[in-house]
Amino acid sequence: MPWYRKLHWQIIIGLVLGLVYGIVAAILGWGQFTSDWIAPFGTIFINLLKLIAVPLILASLITGVASLSDLRKLSRIGGKTIAIYMFTTLVALVIGLTIVNVLQPGKTVPPEMRAKLEATYEGDVQEREVLADVTKQRGPLQPLVDIVPENLFDSASSNRNMLQVVFFAIFAGVGLLMVPREKAEPLISFFDGLNALVIKLVELIMVTAPLGVFALLADTINSVARDNINEVGELLAALGYYCLAVILGLAIHGAVTYPVLLKLFTPVKLGRFFSGISPAQLVAFSTSSSGATLPVTMEVTEKNLGVSEEVSSFVLPLGATINMDGTALYQAIAAVFIAQTLGMGLDLAAQLTIVFTALLASIGTAAVPSAGIVMLVIILEAVGVPSQGIALILGVDRILDMLRTVVNVTGDATVATLVATTEDQLDLSVYGTAASVPTASSG
Numbered sequence: 001m002p003w004y005r006k007l008h009w010q011i012i013i014g015l016v017l018g019l020v021y022g023i024v025a026a027i028l029g030w031g032q033f034t035s036d037w038i039a040p041f042g043t044i045f046i047n048l049l050k051l052i053a054v055p056l057i058l059a060s061l062i063t064g065v066a067s068l069s070d071l072r073k074l075s076r077i078g079g080k081t082i083a084i085y086m087f088t089t090l091v092a093l094v095i096g097l098t099i100v101n102v103l104q105p106g107k108t109v110p111p112e113m114r115a116k117l118e119a120t121y122e123g124d125v126q127e128r129e130v131l132a133d134v135t136k137q138r139g140p141l142q143p144l145v146d147i148v149p150e151n152l153f154d155s156a157s158s159n160r161n162m163l164q165v166v167f168f169a170i171f172a173g174v175g176l177l178m179v180p181r182e183k184a185e186p187l188i189s190f191f192d193g194l195n196a197l198v199i200k201l202v203e204l205i206m207v208t209a210p211l212g213v214f215a216l217l218a219d220t221i222n223s224v225a226r227d228n229i230n231e232v233g234e235l236l237a238a239l240g241y242y243c244l245a246v247i248l249g250l251a252i253h254g255a256v257t258y259p260v261l262l263k264l265f266t267p268v269k270l271g272r273f274f275s276g277i278s279p280a281q282l283v284a285f286s287t288s289s290s291g292a293t294l295p296v297t298m299e300v301t302e303k304n305l306g307v308s309e310e311v312s313s314f315v316l317p318l319g320a321t322i323n324m325d326g327t328a329l330y331q332a333i334a335a336v337f338i339a340q341t342l343g344m345g346l347d348l349a350a351q352l353t354i355v356f357t358a359l360l361a362s363i364g365t366a367a368v369p370s371a372g373i374v375m376l377v378i379i380l381e382a383v384g385v386p387s388q389g390i391a392l393i394l395g396v397d398r399i400l401d402m403l404r405t406v407v408n409v410t411g412d413a414t415v416a417t418l419v420a421t422t423e424d425q426l427d428l429s430v431y432g433t434a435a436s437v438p439t440a441s442s443g
Contacts, residue, residue: 011282014210015217022221031222039219042286045212048205049283049292052198054156056295057317058169059195064313065173066188074174077419081315084415085323086359088261092253092325092407093355096332099249101351105241106340109392166321195313202295206279213286220398239396242337246400249329254407258414266421267428268305276304277413284409288401290320293409301413306427307420315419319412326404326411331358335379338389350383357382 025034065074147167149155155164176184259270280297287293298316301307335354339346346354357379376390420426 010210011213011279011286014213015282015286018214018217019221021214022218025218025222034218034222038215039222040215042212042215042217042219045205045208045216046287046289046292048208049287049289049295052201052205052295053291054165055194056198056202056298057165057320058156059191059198060298060309060313061166061169061317062173062176062191063188063195064310065170066176066184066191067310071174071177074177077311077314077423078318080419080422081318081415082322084418085319085411088257088411088415089323089325089328089359090355091257092249092329093332093358095252095257096249096329097336097351097354099245099252100333100336100340103241103245103248104340105245106337106342108241109239109341166317169317198295199299202299206296209279209283213282216286220402239393242333242393243396243400245337246330246333247403249333250326250403250407253325253329254410258410261414261418266417266426268417268421268426273305273413273417276300277410280409280413281406284405285402288398288405290324290405290408290412293405294320297409297412301416304430305413305417306430307416308423308425308427311420311423311425312416315416316412319415323411323415324408326407328358329407330400330404331376331379334376334390334393335383335385338380338392339383339385341392342386342389344385346383346385353383354379 021038022034025031147164149161149164149168152165152168155161155168176188262268262270262273277297277300280293280300283296284290284293294316297320298312301312301316302309332354335358336346336351380386380389417426
């Protein structure tokens, strides 16, 4: 098969063309044209992925849980999954705090640029402060209350309520395990058929991925540049050291933490792992949404890594809602960076508070673009740093959001591979053939 027919290469081409077009559009002042005629294709692509997110989670989790032999197996797999997710998030937070304390990027931002950024993003800051105030006023057990929906259809109407959908799916799957098999079989068959339908829809949607990725990246450049390419350069020059710190942290976590876990606890070759999940990483980069990328993550994890459907249908939907390693790492760096920029020191107790708050916040962060910013406001308030400081980083947040979503998705696939290995549900025959990355014609 020619290389240019492989989907991951077509997505890469779309990324490059989108970047080139975005820069040219900023230089030539095509901002309005891009918003009117290019950006909508990216929105359509994301909407298609979001459209099938809820049916996918319902179908895959219900069938996955119901297919387990008993509740002990469910608790064993669930316990492993949550424990590994929490461990990798904790490692990400330690990496982030280490890097930001060593590099101290906040001390490199000139006072005049600080004032300019605060003025530019004042409205965005106020909007996120309102959302954070609502969150802070809730009781200590409110996050637990929020997991349990009072109306499934209301929860399913918004991808921001994905944790509630996950709860119902697991709850329903457990119920089917306890119902006599002959009575449960019709429902299990229904959800199994729905799961097969959604997977086929994923293949159809992925045919449009190169165009969607092109449009998304072009729109991202357009929204940052605003018809003035000099603004991009000025912004990156002022915040370049901060961006470097975040990128370095994400690179260490993605290129060291995950490979070490895979090398120690699985038989998977690292080259095959990363080439196998590359389509999901590219979609994650362009959409900035773990939830929107979930259908692709599930497909490549099963087909290219050999993870069983039983494991992937449980671990990956759960990971898309509670595993936010990249987001947690970024929040740790951003909080300390803002404090450094404002001339505020954070002692060990304050940084431990960041670790604890970010660890819990990463579980409840919605798997949608820039949701981490709202949780960052809460973290800043927890350590006594003015939340207005997020104005300092909003200008480059979209770009970093794309990168941290790649780490989130990579973490999901890593944990799925680990759990599949421990459950003896990793198909090693996949590794005796060429990586089965979907083609443009097959999805």
